[in-house]
Amino acid sequence: MTEGLAKPVEQLSQVIVRFAGDSGDGMQLTGTQFTSETALLGNDISTFPDFPAEIRAPAGSLPGVSGFQVHFADFDILTPGDAPNVLVAMNPAALKTNIKDLPKGGTLIVNSDAFNDRNLQKAGYAANPLEDGSLDEYQLHSVPLTTLTVGALKGIEGVTPREAERSKNMFALGLMSWLYGRSIEPTIEFLESKFAKRPEIAAANVKALQAGYAFGETTETFAVTYEVKPAKLQPGTYRNITGNQALSLGLVAASKLAKLPLFLGAYPITPASAILEELAGYKHFGVRTFQAEDEIAAAGAAVGASFGGSLGVTTSAGPGVVLKAETVGLAIMLELPLVICDIQRAGPATGMPTKPEQGDLLMVLFGRNSESPVPVVAARSPSDCFDAAIEACRIALKYRTPVYLLSDAYLANGSEPWLLPSVDSLPDISTTFVTKPNDGESFLPYLRDEQTLARPWALPGTPGLEHRIGGLEKADRTGNVSYDPDNHDLMTRLRAQKVAGIVADIPELEVDDPSGDARILVLGWGGTYGPIAAACRRVRSDGRAVAHAHLRHLNPFPRNTGDVLRRYDRVLVPEMNLGQLLKLVRAEFLVDAVGYNRVRGLPLRAAEVAEAIHALAAQ
Amino acid sequence: MTLTAKDFRTDQEVRWCPGCGDYAILAAMQSFMPELGIERENTVFISGIGCAARFPYYMNTYGMHSIHGRAPAIATGLATTRPDLSVWVVTGDGDALSIGGNHLIHALRRNVNLKILLFNNRIYGLTKGQYSPTSELGKVTKSTPMGSLDWPFNPLSLAIGAEATFVARAIDTDKAGTSEVLRAAAQHRGSAFVEIFQNCPIFNDDAFAFVRDDKEGVNRIPLRDGEPITWGAGGEKALRQRSDGSIEVCSADEDGVLVHDASHEGAALAFALSRVTQDSLGGTPVGVFRNVERPVYDDLMAEQLATATAKRGEGDLDALLHSGETWTIA
Numbered sequence: 001m002t003e004g005l006a007k008p009v010e011q012l013s014q015v016i017v018r019f020a021g022d023s024g025d026g027m028q029l030t031g032t033q034f035t036s037e038t039a040l041l042g043n044d045i046s047t048f049p050d051f052p053a054e055i056r057a058p059a060g061s062l063p064g065v066s067g068f069q070v071h072f073a074d075f076d077i078l079t080p081g082d083a084p085n086v087l088v089a090m091n092p093a094a095l096k097t098n099i100k101d102l103p104k105g106g107t108l109i110v111n112s113d114a115f116n117d118r119n120l121q122k123a124g125y126a127a128n129p130l131e132d133g134s135l136d137e138y139q140l141h142s143v144p145l146t147t148l149t150v151g152a153l154k155g156i157e158g159v160t161p162r163e164a165e166r167s168k169n170m171f172a173l174g175l176m177s178w179l180y181g182r183s184i185e186p187t188i189e190f191l192e193s194k195f196a197k198r199p200e201i202a203a204a205n206v207k208a209l210q211a212g213y214a215f216g217e218t219t220e221t222f223a224v225t226y227e228v229k230p231a232k233l234q235p236g237t238y239r240n241i242t243g244n245q246a247l248s249l250g251l252v253a254a255s256k257l258a259k260l261p262l263f264l265g266a267y268p269i270t271p272a273s274a275i276l277e278e279l280a281g282y283k284h285f286g287v288r289t290f291q292a293e294d295e296i297a298a299a300g301a302a303v304g305a306s307f308g309g310s311l312g313v314t315t316s317a318g319p320g321v322v323l324k325a326e327t328v329g330l331a332i333m334l335e336l337p338l339v340i341c342d343i344q345r346a347g348p349a350t351g352m353p354t355k356p357e358q359g360d361l362l363m364v365l366f367g368r369n370s371e372s373p374v375p376v377v378a379a380r381s382p383s384d385c386f387d388a389a390i391e392a393c394r395i396a397l398k399y400r401t402p403v404y405l406l407s408d409a410y411l412a413n414g415s416e417p418w419l420l421p422s423v424d425s426l427p428d429i430s431t432t433f434v435t436k437p438n439d440g441e442s443f444l445p446y447l448r449d450e451q452t453l454a455r456p457w458a459l460p461g462t463p464g465l466e467h468r469i470g471g472l473e474k475a476d477r478t479g480n481v482s483y484d485p486d487n488h489d490l491m492t493r494l495r496a497q498k499v500a501g502i503v504a505d506i507p508e509l510e511v512d513d514p515s516g517d518a519r520i521l522v523l524g525w526g527g528t529y530g531p532i533a534a535a536c537r538r539v540r541s542d543g544r545a546v547a548h549a550h551l552r553h554l555n556p557f558p559r560n561t562g563d564v565l566r567r568y569d570r571v572l573v574p575e576m577n578l579g580q581l582l583k584l585v586r587a588e589f590l591v592d593a594v595g596y597n598r599v600r601g602l603p604l605r606a607a608e609v610a611e612a613i614h615a616l617a618a619q
Numbered sequence: 620m621t622l623t624a625k626d627f628r629t630d631q632e633v634r635w636c637p638g639c640g641d642y643a644i645l646a647a648m649q650s651f652m653p654e655l656g657i658e659r660e661n662t663v664f665i666s667g668i669g670c671a672a673r674f675p676y677y678m679n680t681y682g683m684h685s686i687h688g689r690a691p692a693i694a695t696g697l698a699t700t701r702p703d704l705s706v707w708v709v710t711g712d713g714d715a716l717s718i719g720g721n722h723l724i725h726a727l728r729r730n731v732n733l734k735i736l737l738f739n740n741r742i743y744g745l746t747k748g749q750y751s752p753t754s755e756l757g758k759v760t761k762s763t764p765m766g767s768l769d770w771p772f773n774p775l776s777l778a779i780g781a782e783a784t785f786v787a788r789a790i791d792t793d794k795a796g797t798s799e800v801l802r803a804a805a806q807h808r809g810s811a812f813v814e815i816f817q818n819c820p821i822f823n824d825d826a827f828a829f830v831r832d833d834k835e836g837v838n839r840i841p842l843r844d845g846e847p848i849t850w851g852a853g854g855e856k857a858l859r860q861r862s863d864g865s866i867e868v869c870s871a872d873e874d875g876v877l878v879h880d881a882s883h884e885g886a887a888l889a890f891a892l893s894r895v896t897q898d899s900l901g902g903t904p905v906g907v908f909r910n911v912e913r914p915v916y917d918d919l920m921a922e923q924l925a926t927a928t929a930k931r932g933e934g935d936l937d938a939l940l941h942s943g944e945t946w947t948i949a
């Protein structure tokens with residue numbers, strides 16, 4: 001199909017496309033398929049879906065707009081991009097909510113059929129922007145997508161006019177695929193398998209896709225086509241993956257590596273539900289998923305499973321994690337492994353369920369009664385959720401402790417190519433159960449390992465090791481209930497020492513400072529890795545040295561953290577919250593760090609972080 | 620080696636108040652456990668918070684004293700992953716019906732293989748005497764000086780409404796009756812719910828005096844499967860079902876005396892029996908109200924795992940990582 005009318009091909013290094021339309025327009029599917037086509041071409045990619053919490057907000061309304069941004073390039077990229085070069089707007093509302101992000105001169109493709117009086121009115125346009133000259137500064141391509149799609153599908157039997165019209169997203173995808181030289185074959189295969197039970201719908205979608213592609217070739221609207229060459233990525237096998245998928249696979253891998261069955265207790269909540277759904281499909285891996293009656297039961301069942309020798313995990317987002325706090329306290333007291341995944345979203349309360357934030361750091365560190373230390377691990381990119389999940393499980397099992405794993409809505413739904421690890425390269429995180437008395441004839445459930453301070457894990461079913469554990473304070477070694485003042489002081493300190501001691505078992509904080517003469521350090525954690533790293537590249541290309549360090553472990557901090565921070569004149573801490581890590585490093589290391597804080601329910605933009613670095617340097 | 624009650628005692632000093640009904644239940648449990656023929660190591664007691672919740676500390680089996688109201692949830696995780704264990708939940712009226720009400724009803728409807736023993740004393744004991752969800756309306760306590768405003772739960776009606784497959788009632792001091800009910804509960808595959816009337820001598824003494832001290836059997840209505848439901852000093856009173864499904868008292872020699880059938884498919888009869896109380900009809904049924912078979916949650920889950928493994932083979936991690944669309948860069 002790429003033969004025929006040859007149009008000039010322009011080389012580009014990178015492109016950022018945003019598909020925007022009504023929630024019912026299929027923009028997420030369009031974006032995902034465009035991403036698949038692009039990944040198979042060998043470009044580096046990064047995606048960011050941005051959609052409302054409402055499943056179907058009123059058609060044509062501003063709150064109902066759903067978007068999907070994909071950034072692809074011939075080099076390694078770090079973020080889905082601050083602003084699109086190309087905006088595909090399926091209706092006036094999509095145009096209205098997204099046009100402010102498109103730089104002047106950017107490419108704008110709109111479905112002109114949707115710009116009728118009713119839709120214009122719903123979007124709050126007094127005049128039709130396609131006709132009043134207000135879009136003159138953009139390269140506007142006004143395409144009657146609906147009419148062209150319906151026309152192309154005439155004659156396919158069994159397809160209603162409504163169904164024909166609904167295929168217009170595939171027409172748009174065909175057009176975009178042509179424009180950027182992507183093969184539509186993978187999408188054809190996808191459609192045929194997705195609609196295998198309704199061949200006429202598959203045929204309609206494939207036809208629309210092909211028609212869109214052919215339209216690009218023949219129309220005079222588009223004079224050139226673009227090419228983005230494959231990126232020079234590390235050799236190996238890749239797949240495109242979202243953070244929630246990677247996290248799910250990480251948990252399955254951890255279960256295999258630990259040789260323990262995985263038990264997931266979860267209650268549906270955005271943006272964590274996809275993990276429950278994904279893991280429910282891995283029963284042949286011995287994975288048990290339990291959709292509990294509430295968040296508390298989800299955590300409780302995971303503790304119960306852990307008591308019985310499973311790898312107990314519970315997944316949620318902030319409003320659910322806060323309900324699990326008491327159970328986490330119990331796991332601290334019992335000293336049983338438990339992994340709590342918090343896929344952070346904008347809050348407080350219900351907040352903005354589909355939008356990312358980093359607002360839960362202080363909650364997971366301190367949101368419990370009394371002295372209750374918990375290790376915290378944070379993922380920094382969609383594919384990194386895999387490694388972060390294994391690391392969280394490793395610590396939980398080795399130290400018999402609950403561990404928080406932090407991700408966020410941006411990592412959860414965003415995607416990037418993932419260089420698949422070989423299974424042999426993954427760490428052995430297997431653990432041992434005690435099977436014999438450990439003190440002469442008797443068993444002491446709280447006799448600790450001298451090095452890790454972890455207690456023995458004796459499973460029900462083991463003869464001779466019958467014992468009772470509980471939430472009441474316990475006597476050292478025996479685990480019997482104890483109200484002795486000195487014992488409580490000792491046990492409190494032991495629990496704290498155990499978690500603090502993990503510092504010897506985690507890597508040092510690495511600093512990225514290519515020139516070696518940076519005077520400013522940017523310190524980040526979790527999902528801001530991409531924007532911060534991209535910002536540092538920009539600052540360096542502007543001729544200014546800057547160092548970047550990114551924390552995976554938030555409790556305990558790596559042992560060299562204080563040294564790293566004190567090595568620089570200024571420390572900038574960008575976060576999607578009002579300064580939570582900032583507060584910690586100031587308190588812990590007495591460093592006069594400054595924050596850069598945005599809580600817009602969107603990932604930080606590389607440009608704004610770069611600006612903040614320059615501004616700090618200028619002070 | 621044959622186990623005895625002594626083998627089920629721990630070295631921990633039992634710390635309930637003198638005269639507490641929990642002592643009798645503990646003793647009954649310890650002497651009944653050897654009969655079950657389940658090894659100590661395969662038995663687990665899980666409790667929440669409250670006086671009753673100390674129970675696991677006194678049973679020489681595996682045990683966990685957890686958090687308020689959450690024992691059924693924790694036990695669900697254990698029972699679901701370890702079908703080889705006999706898992707018992709010990710709870711109280713506040714723990715099970717107030718703070719943990721949600722977990723109780725969901726464990727029962729799922730039919731998880733758990734034995735749930737609710738020690739009902741109709742008062743909050745450990746927090747020193749506030750009214751509970753089973754306290755009678757108008758109960759004067761420290762938190763209700765003018766009387767409580769809450770209509771109480773009937774625990775058995777609640778359990779039957781929550782789709783429980785085994786529902787029974789016992790009395791703390793009635794060792795033989797309690798053992799009999801516990802034995803039936805232990806033999807039931809699935810969730811078993813047993814309400815045990817338990818006296819709190821400190822904050823709600825004699826709440827169940829009408830049946831605990833009922834030497835003549837004038838108030839207890841024994842439920843025996845396949846037998847007519849009669850009671851009274853000379854067995855002269857009986858229960859009979861009206862055409863609207865409700866139950867009335869009649870004379871034992873009248874026609875239509877109800878013959879007890881705990882395994883009756885429908886829950887209506889058991890529910891009607893649960894409404895027979897000392898207040899409503901001047902008698903209190905004791906024994907197994909309902910005992911029916913239904914697929915067990917843990918078995919169903921294990922079956923799904925087996926089916927998936929048979930169909931797709933045991934999961935291969937490398938294949939899983941490489942699933943979906945992949946591409947290779949040389």
